[in-house]
Amino acid sequence: MITLKKIYSVIFFTVFFLHGFAQQQVHVKYLHVRSPIATLYEDLYIKGDHVISIQDSIININTSGTLSAIRKSNKPFTKNYFISKNKNSDKVKDFFFTADIRDTEYFIHDNVAIPNWKIDKAQTKKILGYSCLKATAKFRGTNVTAYFTKELPYSAGPYKFYGLPGVILDIREDNNNYNIWKAEKVELNIDTKINFNPQFNNYPKINMKEFIEIKEGIQKKEMSDILAKMPEGTKMESGKPKYRPGLEKVFEWEIEK
Template identity: 45%
Template sequence: MKKIILLTLLFISGFYFSQQIHVKYLRVLSPFTTSHEDLYIKNNQTISIQDSIVTQNKLTGDWTMAVNLDNGKKPTKQYFVSDLNDDSERNFFFTANVDSRDFFIYDKVPKPTWKIEEDQTKTIAGYKCYKATGTFRGSKIIAYFTKDLPYSAGPFKFYGLPGLILDIRTENKDHDIWKAESVNVDDKSTITFKPKFLNKEKISLKDYVEAKEAHMNKIFAKVAENLPKSSKVITNQRFTVEQKYEWEK
């Protein structure tokens, strides 16, 4: 009997890891705007692609126009590439655009210290999910993951749970939310899991963060010029789930 159970588990595990998984997430950027993120997993490799199209926030029903502040340049998709592992850190390679410059950045991301609450469950995209709480680069986060898909992965740079993350969000915020809309365990899309990005400038994570924040402060300064003198524009804010990096400890 034990051999039958073991063989069954090995068959199920082998089936999942031989298939290509595709999860489409609704990504809430702000209280008013959303986009999508597509996560693909196959043979221990993952790639997550954030769409550049900003649309109506389906969770709140509000609407706003997407404003492109990057010198009129059309937004580009962002890619996050990694491999599955059980280490305390995971290597991510991702792309970004700042002030019309295209970057390719290496990031070693520490695994969050998760606390799993087995008694807190919900069904997402047809899968039973369990609640977990943790801290990710200075933000308290709440995740729901499913044990039915045995991948320590999720959207963006999230990972470290004993199952695929189908919902993750920053605590007490109405944005920085990723919620799975669909899961395809036999996806047939042609995906390049290790794109080269030869046309992008290689840069360290620290240099990228500094360039991004300098650009944002320049934008805030332009906005301030058109406001009444009594108005205040707060600079040096990070409008992201990543609030504190490792070198800032």
């Protein structure tokens, strides 16, 4: 028989447990397989409601399947930041991230809707000693499969992924050998000083739609310049493709209501 005393004990233990997690800083290091030949690292830091993911810009190029070399560049290395903040909605979260287009760094605001996750409690695996459950969803036109652990009770993950009742330790695009994030290390109670709210005051501030329009406008102009140098009469297909080749293939403002 469950007594009132036992109920209070469970409530007290749960609150104490969650309070303890809220006070500590969690670090998850992911290997991000960006393309069939390129990998880099991404570090996720969590402290209470504060979440930031820092993506290394040093890309390892796998040239032969066995050798790895760091891509050479004439510009200094910079890191990309993905900062998530709670929005006044349980269905959308504010993300702020940095990205560059032709040597111009931007600070972009993106409204990211929570994916419609389907959790399969029958599919489990151990990752770095944590018991994980399988979840699937469609993220901006891409089918993804994630494994998350309730033993780290934060709704967070790498890049712009969130919305599960635990930290995502592995997530990847289905039927693909890249667009993969897999945790290689989890650290608890770290004392690394992290700025969870960097401002990037020197960066132009734009929203996600403006960022995509700038990037694809430059790409379109470059294609036009190439076409202009080709023999007269050469034709190239134009128009926006239904899906983009990257992870984010279609955005919310492009979906017909």
